[in-house]
Amino acid sequence: MTEFGKFLRARRGNLRPADVGLPAGTGTRRTPGLRREEVAALAGVSIDYYIRLERGKEARPSPSVVEALAEALRLGREESGFLRELAARAARRAPEPRPLPSRRVRPTVTQLLETLRPNPAYVVSRTNDLLAANPGGLRLLHGIADWPERQRNTVRYIFLHPAARELWVDWEQKAKACVAQLRAIAGSDPDAPDLAALVGELIVKSPDFGRLWERYEVHTIGVGEKTLRHPEVGTMTLSHEGLTLNRAQGQRLVIYMAPPGSPDHDKMTLLDLAYGPSGETATASPSRSQNS
Structure with a gap:
């Protein structure tokens, strides 16, 4: 699973149906938070596509999909930017390692x-x-x-x-x-x-x-x-x-x-x-x- 997928799963787990205007439904939920199919419906993507995103099988979501996911998960400005950065990293090859920042203070x-x-x-x-x-x-x-x-x-x-x-x-x-x-x-x-x-x-x-x-x-x-x-x-x-x-x-x-x-x-x-x-x-x- 990619960091993009881990983030989706974690944020999904922090939301309740009532937080996004969905009925609680009947029966006991096996896991806390929203179900995958609920996030997929809110974002306007297929459940199969959303599962591939969360499991890291799909690494190139379009900007419109990323924005839809951010809205579905009720992300704030900083968290939405974080999701966009994760999506961009998942879609490109790993960059060359950068040197450690200097500890020197002017x-x-x-x-x-x-x-x-x-x-x-x-x-x-x-x-x-x-x-x-x-x-x-x-x-x-x-x-x-x-x-x-x-x-x-x-x-x-x-x-x-x-x-x-x-x-x-x-x-x-x-x-x-x-x-x-x-x-x-x-x-x-x-x-x-x-x-x-x-x-x-x-x-x-x-x-x-x-x-x-x-x-x-x-x-x-x-x-x-x-x-x-x-x-x-x-x-x-x-x-x-x-x-x-x-x-x-x-x-x-x-x-x-x-x-x-x-x-x-x-x-x-x-x-x-x-x-x-x-x-x-x-x-x-x-x-x-x-x-x-």
């Missing part, structure tokens, strides 16, 4: 991280390897600094570090977003060694990752607010932005913010000040802003 970006203090900020690769961070950015991800530098990856941290589930108040939503972002990368470069290594490790070590990976949800990292329960400064709600630094290499700058003068901003500042001028950890004095 000196000007390092200066930018320093300028952003006390806002926690860090730079990640396309697969979320932590490439650089200012003091608050490193300390925000409580405990990640205990890992060797090559092991520091924000998705690995979410699923494998014992501190992560306590840090992120809505851990499940954060975990789903991380997996959906990796799925988006897999649509355009599924054979990339850096992606394959990370996904393979997490499938083996984290049942939660494996469960979410099989859902085939696709989203790029967005903006918004996150509430963190930090063991050193207490609970804080921070806005965050993700900015593309180098599209070819996939590097992104992630910045966390809070309104100046607010308790959340005070807690951000405490994280930043917890490091001495030489980078060594300093003791943060208890304050009213540390109360959660």
Whole structure:
């Protein structure tokens, strides 16, 4: 079965008849979600053709069929784009392997991280390897600094570090977003060694990752607010932005913010000040802003 077929099957399994305006029918369904014949009818293709698509026996669906399938499966904009990319890859020969993206961060970006203090900020690769961070950015991800530098990856941290589930108040939503972002990368470069290594490790070590990976949800990292329960400064709600630094290499700058003068901003500042001028950890004095 191709990735195109796996995606169709996964998304079909996530829909109920009522979601697409179909009657539930009588009797017990042997499998969750829509039946193949129901998706075929909604997309306006034969059941035999749809089965061939799902099983990978048909590798060249027309653009109109792909769009019809996206509509039948109620896919959003990003998921529809992901399906089109999978269809395009299935129809052409495998491309030559591309070199791994560089882990080098430009000196000007390092200066930018320093300028952003006390806002926690860090730079990640396309697969979320932590490439650089200012003091608050490193300390925000409580405990990640205990890992060797090559092991520091924000998705690995979410699923494998014992501190992560306590840090992120809505851990499940954060975990789903991380997996959906990796799925988006897999649509355009599924054979990339850096992606394959990370996904393979997490499938083996984290049942939660494996469960979410099989859902085939696709989203790029967005903006918004996150509430963190930090063991050193207490609970804080921070806005965050993700900015593309180098599209070819996939590097992104992630910045966390809070309104100046607010308790959340005070807690951000405490994280930043917890490091001495030489980078060594300093003791943060208890304050009213540390109360959660």
